[in-house]
Every structure is written in structure tokens, then in C-alpha cells.
Amino acid sequence: MESVRSTCSALRPERLRCEHLVDPMGLDEVAPRLSWSVAGDGRDRRQSAYEIRVATTREALSDEHGLAWHTGRVESDETLDHVYQGEPLQACTRYWWLVRVWDERGVVSGWADLAFFETGFMGAPWPAGWISERSLGADEEYETPRLAAYDNPFQALSVAHFRRSFVLDRPVASARLHATALGVYEMLINGRRVGEDVLAPGWTDYHTRLEYQTYDVSDHLVAGDNVVAALLGEGWYSGYLGFNRKRPANIYGVKPALSAFLVITFVDGTRLAISTDDAWRYSRGPHIYSDVLMGEHYDARLMMPGWNRPGFDDRTWHEPELGATPPRSIHGARGPAIRVMRRLAAKSVKAASDGSFVFDLGQNMVGRTCLRIRAERGRVIRLRHGEVLHEDGTLYVENLRSTRQEDIYVATGEGEEVWEPTFSVHGFRYVAVHGLADAPPLEAIEGCVIHNAMEETSSLETSSDLVNRLYANILWGQRGNFLAVPTDCPQRDERLGWLADAQVFLRTASWNMDVQAFFTKWMIDVLDAQSPEGAFPDVAPRGPLPQDGAPAWGDAGVIVPMTLYERYGDERLLARAYPGMAAWLHYIRRHNPDGIRTEACHANFGDWLSLGEQTPKALVATAYYAHVAALMARAATILKIPEDAAFYDALFARIREAFQRRFMAKDGRLEGNTQTAYLLALAFDLMPDHLVPRAVAHLVENIEGRGGHLTTGFLGVRHLCPILTQHGHSDLAYRLALNESYPSWGYSIANGATTIWERWDGWTGEKGFQSPKMNSFNHYSLGSVGEWLFGAMAGIDDDRSGGAFRKIRLRPTPGPGVDRCAARFLSPRGWIASEWVRSQDGISYAFEVPANTLAIVELVAKGAVSILRDGEETTPLGWTDDRDRGRAKFELGSGSHRFAVLNARPQH
Numbered sequence: 011m012e013s014v015r016s017t018c019s020a021l022r023p024e025r026l027r028c029e030h031l032v033d034p035m036g037l038d039e040v041a042p043r044l045s046w047s048v049a050g051d052g053r054d055r056r057q058s059a060y061e062i063r064v065a066t067t068r069e070a071l072s073d074e075h076g077l078a079w080h081t082g083r084v085e086s087d088e089t090l091d092h093v094y095q096g097e098p099l100q101a102c103t104r105y106w107w108l109v110r111v112w113d114e115r116g117v118v119s120g121w122a123d124l125a126f127f128e129t130g131f132m133g134a135p136w137p138a139g140w141i142s143e144r145s146l147g148a149d150e151e152y153e154t155p156r157l158a159a160y161d162n163p164f165q166a167l168s169v170a171h172f173r174r175s176f177v178l179d180r181p182v183a184s185a186r187l188h189a190t191a192l193g194v195y196e197m198l199i200n201g202r203r204v205g206e207d208v209l210a211p212g213w214t215d216y217h218t219r220l221e222y223q224t225y226d227v228s229d230h231l232v233a234g235d236n237v238v239a240a241l242l243g244e245g246w247y248s249g250y251l252g253f254n255r256k257r258p259a260n261i262y263g264v265k266p267a268l269s270a271f272l273v274i275t276f277v278d279g280t281r282l283a284i285s286t287d288d289a290w291r292y293s294r295g296p297h298i299y300s301d302v303l304m305g306e307h308y309d310a311r312l313m314m315p316g317w318n319r320p321g322f323d324d325r326t327w328h329e330p331e332l333g334a335t336p337p338r339s340i341h342g343a344r345g346p347a348i349r350v351m352r353r354l355a356a357k358s359v360k361a362a363s364d365g366s367f368v369f370d371l372g373q374n375m376v377g378r379t380c381l382r383i384r385a386e387r388g389r390v391i392r393l394r395h396g397e398v399l400h401e402d403g404t405l406y407v408e409n410l411r412s413t414r415q416e417d418i419y420v421a422t423g424e425g426e427e428v429w430e431p432t433f434s435v436h437g438f439r440y441v442a443v444h445g446l447a448d449a450p451p452l453e454a455i456e457g458c459v460i461h462n463a464m465e466e467t468s469s470l471e472t473s474s475d476l477v478n479r480l481y482a483n484i485l486w487g488q489r490g491n492f493l494a495v496p497t498d499c500p501q502r503d504e505r506l507g508w509l510a511d512a513q514v515f516l517r518t519a520s521w522n523m524d525v526q527a528f529f530t531k532w533m534i535d536v537l538d539a540q541s542p543e544g545a546f547p548d549v550a551p552r553g554p555l556p557q558d559g560a561p562a563w564g565d566a567g568v569i570v571p572m573t574l575y576e577r578y579g580d581e582r583l584l585a586r587a588y589p590g591m592a593a594w595l596h597y598i599r600r601h602n603p604d605g606i607r608t609e610a611c612h613a614n615f616g617d618w619l620s621l622g623e624q625t626p627k628a629l630v631a632t633a634y635y636a637h638v639a640a641l642m643a644r645a646a647t648i649l650k651i652p653e654d655a656a657f658y659d660a661l662f663a664r665i666r667e668a669f670q671r672r673f674m675a676k677d678g679r680l681e682g683n684t685q686t687a688y689l690l691a692l693a694f695d696l697m698p699d700h701l702v703p704r705a706v707a708h709l710v711e712n713i714e715g716r717g718g719h720l721t722t723g724f725l726g727v728r729h730l731c732p733i734l735t736q737h738g739h740s741d742l743a744y745r746l747a748l749n750e751s752y753p754s755w756g757y758s759i760a761n762g763a764t765t766i767w768e769r770w771d772g773w774t775g776e777k778g779f780q781s782p783k784m785n786s787f788n789h790y791s792l793g794s795v796g797e798w799l800f801g802a803m804a805g806i807d808d809d810r811s812g813g814a815f816r817k818i819r820l821r822p823t824p825g826p827g828v829d830r831c832a833a834r835f836l837s838p839r840g841w842i843a844s845e846w847v848r849s850q851d852g853i854s855y856a857f858e859v860p861a862n863t864l865a866i867v868e869l870v871a872k873g874a875v876s877i878l879r880d881g882e883e884t885t886p887l888g889w890t891d892d893r894d895r896g897r898a899k900f901e902l903g904s905g906s907h908r909f910a911v912l913n914a915r916p917q918h
């Protein structure tokens with residue numbers, strides 16, 4: 011080991027993040043947190059000290075006296091969440107930062123690549139005015155286009171085009187554009203798009219809060235004439251939202267408004283600020299209407315060439331109306347922006363019986379279609395979007411309910427035309443193109459995948475095609491539904507931030523992507539949505555569905571911050587959420603003093619969409635009540651509030667006892683005798699110790715009695731495979747996970763699923779499609795089995811201590827039907843890899859953990875004669891031989907390690 015060490019190079023600090031984002035702009039945190047990870051060759055690598063430097067210029071970073079914060083050398087192995095403690099941060103200022111680290115031998119690294127964060131207004135009042143379209147008089151009409159000539163079945167609004175000219179007479183040093191909208195916007199300067207954000211500023215409860223974006227536009231400006239321009243649409247603010255079919259819905263407001271603040275700093279140190287005011291002009295353009303849910307109608311003949319550049323004659327344009335009323339809280343974006351994240355080429359195109367040409371993208375996805383065609387002027391092309399097809403090859407769109415997700419493009423006839431809708435998002439795999447006489451080429455349609463820009467952090471490859479597809483389907487469900495908020499589905503008139511869906515899926519989500527900043531933002535939405543009585547909602551933002559939260563739904567207000575703490579060690583978020591979490595607990599307690607939760611359960615969904623058996627709702631509700639009480643006790647301990655911890659511990663014990671008294675028979679049988687009943691009781695520690703084996707036996711018996719099939723809904727399914735594995739039935743967990751007969755994940759895959767379905771019986775050979783009233787083919791909830799794929803099959807897990815993978819638990823669990831499993835995961839501390847292969851001789855296992863972490867490896871060695879480490883049967887340091895119970899445990903430092911667990915062979 012020593013020799014490995016002495017040849018290895020210094021550690022490398024990398025992946026620098028501030029507030030869990032890479033180089034964030036417009037940050038309004040007074041004391042932002044800085045994180046990095048360290049990489050290094052060899053084993054047992056450790057950071058022993060670090061030094062951080064922060065300064066407002068790059069040059070000042072090398073000047074000890076010019077620093078805003080200088081930690082000096084600090085003896086510490088921590089790489090995450092170093093709270094800024096330098097000079098008070100100035101508003102609207104870029105701070106560059108650097109870090110270097112010392113390794114276990116005291117060898118110092120080079121400085122990491124330069125990173126920055128840029129502050130926003132830091133709590134100062136939002137400086138810009140608000141502009142919107144004027145309400146026209148009865149006899150007035152917009153010049154362009156004459157909307158009356160078009161069919162607008164949804165009465166959705168057009169997209170307002172705003173512009174404002176200005177002259178620059180001095181050389182520009184830098185420029186920033188801060189912008190937001192009651193609605194959705196895109197900004198342009200001199201015809202060039204500012205940033206790449208889609209549907210900014212995203213969705214918040216616009217009554218309560220609004221986020222703004224900050225863009226570096228220094229290189230958008232030119233000497234002389236300039237134009238800043240904007241497109242403004244309705245978005246979640248005044249467009250169709252949820253199942254509200256009224257127009258105008260007026261959930262938040264009826265008329266979108268834009269607010270922008272362009273600050274130009276000249277080389278001579280002077281500044282010019284341009285705000286949205288009466289110097290702007292607006293017009294309507296080629297969008298006949300644009301709506302997130304319904305789609306977009308765009309007549310390209312009405313394009314106004316040059317409208318967003320200098321030299322355009324805007325004398326016929328209108329003066330805007332001023333003074334929309336924004337919410338009091340306007341602050342810098344807290345999560346990652348929404349972007350076009352990838353593009354999918356069409357796989358095939360077929361003529362359908364209704365005259366359309368149906369393109370197949372090969373993947374159920376969320377985003378928009380890019381159309382590329384040549385057509386004569388005035389040709390109307392309709393693009394309809396659906397997730398699946400009818401048997402005759404036409405689109406199945408019945409499940410969209412009132413949503414249309416249909417785009418209309420009217421061609422100019424000028425060469426090749428390329429178009430994407432601006433403010434509309436669809437959930438689809440198939441695009442039916444109507445209005446073309448001849449079959450268009452495959453390249454005519456491309457799918458633009460849109461979601462919040464989160465880093466993907468995993469890969470999973472196994473010998474089983476079914477498992478590989480299951481993993482892909484789970485990942486695609488997340489790509490499709492992490493859009494502004496974690497939505498239940500992306501296609502029908504719903505697309506809401508349902509709380510239970512989010513809490514059951516969060517662990518899985520955090521394997522697939524770095525979701526910390528995304529959920530930090532959404533937790534603000536959840537807290538905003540808490541009622542004065544303490545009730546969390548069913549959906550956040552509440553928007554079109556204002557009701558209070560059901561058990562397991564409202565409980566997400568406690569589960570989400572605790573899960574984020576376990577995965578990322580985010581204590582600040584936990585501390586901020588804590589008062590709200592406590593208020594929720596007291597709300598439940600007030601209504602249910604005897605511990606059995608039957609009151610204030612609101613829509614009380616139970617184990618939603620379970621199949622063939624119903625778990626008593628009071629049992630589900632009480633189990634969850636106990637669970638959130640236990641989580642509160644943990645939260646209080648972490649936050650060092652011992653009185654609270656004792657209170658919630660006692661509360662948990664009382665509810666647990668009440669649960670046993672009310673729902674449990676002496677033989678450990680639970681009321682209803684359902685799979686979910688046992689799963690919740692076992693997962694939430696509600697069974698007395700001596701009856702745990704009985705509960706497990708009842709569960710197994712239930713599953714076996716159904717020929718190895720599940721009945722679980724949203725709530726039970728998450729615990730199904732993990733609990734079976736934990737209690738010695740991993741073979742049965744594998745059987746369920748790899749099952750192809752109905753109901754199972756495999757059944758949907760065998761029937762062509764490329765995402766997780768909302769319901770086990772979304773389509774069955776026997777009955778065809780489920781009721782179109784509720785039948786999404788892209789709902790991530792039942793995909794919560796993803797946490798088992800990583801946590802059990804691949805065997806990588808955090809230790810739930812909040813150490814954010816400082817200690818990595820590795821417990822690979824091979825099982826029937828899979829001969830090889832290779833997983834990789836980018837933890838907050840770096841890449842973890844885990845791979846096992848089964849052969850006749852036994853299992854070989856290799857893993858890698860990043861510098862500065864410790865691996866607790868547990869190998870199931872039942873029946874094995876020997877365990878080899880790096881090819882030799884040695885007992886390494888940290889070895890605790892536990893082979894009597896069929897397990898061997900090791901504690902190992904960073905680097906890659908190799909084991910072989912050999913089978914017994916006949917003796918000669």
C-alpha cells in the first residue's frame with residue numbers, strides 16, 4: 011500500500027460548486043456555501059487540509075490583501091458546504107474563487123480551475139418596472155397579425171414582442187441583464203438570444219414569490235445602436251394550468267407582464283441602467299397563440315424581420331401598459347434553469363389512415379418538436395403529439411383529456427424552414443404531421459428534450475435487457491417530469507407538483523441526477539404552500555388544486571428535507587424547513603390526539619393505484635404519521651434541539667403502539683393483510699421485534715400466493731424490493747423486478763414502454779387501454795424501484811448519516827436472472843463504481859470509491875470457501891470476519907478494489 015502511495019500524484023480539487031450549482035449568477039444567499047470534490051490516483055487518498063480564496067477580480071486572488079475571503083490553510087477533510095465567512099457580499103458582484111487541498115502526506119495540490127458565483131440584488135427591492143400589453147378598446151385591433159382571421163379555439167393569448175432601442179457611446183466593460191416575468195419570457199439583444207433558458211422564470215406561486223434570472227450579456231452589445239427585446243407568453247401564470255379548463259383561468263392573473271433590468275458598465279467606470287418602462291414598444295408577431303398545454307399556432311408569414319435588431323421601424327408598435335403588481339418576494343433563481351437538454355432524431359415515419367404522417371422518435375419524451383420542411387407559402391402544417399398509437403397506427407390522444415398539445419405552423423414558402431414552438435411543451439413519442447401531400451423525410455421531425463438542467467449522475471448496465479430498459483425508463487420518466495417542479499405527468503391537463511409522487515421517487519431521482527438545487531427550490535414552493543394551520547398541500551405550488559395534503563402527500567414536507575439531508579448532507583435546508591415540518595406534525599397531532607390518523611386526511615388517497623387489494627386508509631395514514639414523527643426526532647437531533655427530539659421520539663413510540671393495538675393481530679397479521687400494509691410497517695419500524703419475521707412471512711406468502719406478483723400502489727411499491735432484500739428474500743425481489751407477466755414493470759416493457767406508466771394496467775392484452783380519464787404513460791412514481799437497482803442490486807448506498815457518501819456502504823446483492831451488473835454513480839464526493847460478475851467459480855466484485863471516502867464493504871459469502879482480495883486470500887487491515895453469518899465485512903479507503911467470492915469445490 012505504501013508503495014502505491016509514494017508514487018501517486020497530488021490530489022485534484024474539482025467540480026467546484028456554489029450553493030450546489032456550477033458558477034451561479036444572481037445568487038441572493040448572504041452566506042453561500044462552497045463545495046468541491048477531490049480526485050486522486052491510488053488508494054487511501056485523503057484531504058488533510060484546504061485553502062479557499064475569494065476575490066472580486068481574478069488578479070486579486072493572488073494578492074493576500076485583496077481577498078474578500080481567505081481561509082488560510084485549514085486542517086479539515088471536509089469538501090462540502092463551506093459557508094462563506096468573508097467580507098459582507100456586495101450586491102450584483104462577481105466573486106471568483108479558488109481552492110487547493112493538501113493530501114494525506116501533506117502534499118499540496120495545484121489550484122482548482124477558477125470558479126465564480128455572482129450575487130444578485132441581495133434582498134434590495136427589485137429595481138425594474140413592469141410592462142405588459144395594453145388592454146385594447148372594443149374597436150381597436152393589433153396591426154400584426156389580424157388575429158380575427160384565425161381560429162383560436164382556446165382563446166389562448168399571442169406572444170407579445172417587446173423592444174427598446176438605445177445608443178452606446180462609450181466602450182463597454184461588462185453588462186448584465188436581470189429579468190423575470192409574470193408569465194414566461196425569452197430575451198434577445200441585437201437579434202441574439204440571451205442565454206439558453208426555456209420557459210424562464212419557471213413556476214412558483216406567483217402570489218407569493220417570483221424568481222429572476224441574471225445573464226452575462228457583455229458580448230451582446232455593440233458601439234452605437236442597440237436593441238434589447240423580449241418575447242412574453244402566458245406560461246403557468248395565466249395560461250391553461252392543471253385541470254382548470256376555464257379561460258381565462260385567473261389562478262394567478264390574466265395578463266402577463268415583463269420586468270427586466272439591463273445594467274451596462276463602461277470601461278470608464280460609469281454605468282447605464284435600462285429598465286422596462288414606457289420607452290419600450292410592443293407588438294404581436296407570428297404567434298397566433300401559445301400555451302404550455304394546448305400548443306402553439308405560428309404563422310411564419312407574419313414574422314417581422316429585424317424586429318429585435320436596430321434599424322427596425324417600430325412606429326406602429328404600441329406603448330406598453332405599466333405597473334403590474336408582482337409578489338413581494340422576488341429573488342434570484344434557486345434551482346437549475348430549464349433547457350433543451352438533448353435532441354432525438356426520428357426513427358421512422360409511416361403514413362396513417364387519417365392522412366397524417368406519423369413519426370416515431372423511439373422514446374416517450376418531453377419537450378417540443380423541431381420541424382424542418384420545404385413547403386409552399388401558406389401551407390398549414392399541424393403537428394399532433396401522442397405517447398402511444400392505436401392499433402391502426404393513428405395517435406392515441408384520449409389520455410390527454412382537455413390538453414391539445416398540437417402545434418400549427420404556416421409556411422412562408424421560402425426554402426427550408428426550421429421551427430420550434432417557443433412556450434409550449436408536450437409529452438410524446440409520436441408526432442403526427444398533418445397537411446402534407448407527400449411523405450416528408452425523416453429529418454423533418456426532431457424531438458427537443460426539455461427539463462431542468464441537472465447533471466446526470468449514474469449509469470447502470472447489466473446482463474439483463476429488461477433491467478437495462480427498466481433503468482432507462484425510470485431515467486426517462488425523470489427527464490420528462492422534472493420541469494420547473496417535479497410533475498406527476500407531462501402530457502395531460504395536470505402536470506402538477508404532486509407531493510407523494512416526489513417523496514417516493516426522490517431517492518431514486520438522486521441516483522439519476524444531482525437534484526439538490528432543484529429540490530431546494532421546490533421545497534421553497536412546498537413551504538410557501540403551507541397553510542396558516544400548518545397543512546402542507548397535495549400539490550406545490552397549489553395553483554389550480556388548492557386542497558390540503560393527504561397522508562403521504564402532505565408528509566412529503568417532512569420526508570423531502572430529511573431525504574435531501576441523507577443524500578447531500580444539507581443541514582441548512584433542514585434547518586430552514588424545520589419550523590414548517592414541525593407545524594405539520596402538530597397539525598396532524600391536533601386532529602388525531604389518540605395517534606390513529608383518521609382526521610384531516612383530506613383527499614386521503616391511500617396506497618394510490620394499488621391493484622387487486624386495498625390497504626386500509628387509516629393504516630396507511632397512521633404508518634406515515636409514525637414515520638414523519640420518527641423523521642422529526644432525527645431532524646431535531648441533527649439540529650441539536652434535544653427537547654424536540656425527545657418529544658418526537660415519545661410521539662413516535664405512542665403512535666407505534668397505537669398502530670399495533672389497532673391494526674395488528676397477535677400473529678403479526680395486519681388489517682387488510684395486504685403487501686403494502688406489511689411493507690409500510692416494516693419500512694417504518696412499526697412491528698415489535700419478535701413479530702418482524704412473521705410480518706415478513708405474511709408478506710412473502712401474499713406475493714407467492716399471487717404467483718410472484720405485486721399489488722402495491724405508489725406508496726407500497728417503493729419499499730417492495732428493498733424490504734424483501736433487507737429481510738433475506740432478495741431472490742423474490744429479483745423475481746418481482748424481472749417479472750414479465752402482468753402486473754409488473756416487465757409487463758409494460760414487454761408491451762413497448764419506454765417510460766414508467768402511471769398504472770400497472772395502463773394497457774393490458776386483455777382489456778386494452780385503461781380509462782382515458784387517468785392514464786399517463788409517463789409517470790415516474792412506480793419507478794421508485796430505481797433505488798433498489800442501485801442500493802441493492804448494484805449495492806451502492808449512502809449510510810443515511812448525512813455524511814453525503816463520506817461513508818459508502820457497498821453491499822452487492824446478486825440474484826437470479828442477472829449475471830452481471832455494473833453501476834456508476836457520481837456522488838457529491840465523486841464517482842463510485844460497483845461491478846459484479848457471476849461465473850461458475852463464484853462472484854467477482856470490483857469497486858471504486860473516490861478520494862476522501864471510506865467504503866464499508868459487505869460481501870455475502872454464503873457457502874463460499876474463500877474470499878480473495880486483489881487475487882490473494884489475505885486478511886486486510888480493517889477486516890472483520892463475519893463468515894459464520896455468511897457475510898464478510900471490510901472497511902477500505904479510497905481507490906479501486908477487487909474481490910472474488912469463490913464457491914466451494916469438491917475436495918479431492
Ligand code: RAM
Pocket residue numbers: 498499504508509510511615618789791
Ligand atoms: C393523480 C396524479 C398523481 C397522484 C394523484 C393522487 O391525478 O397523477 O400522480 O399523486 O392523482
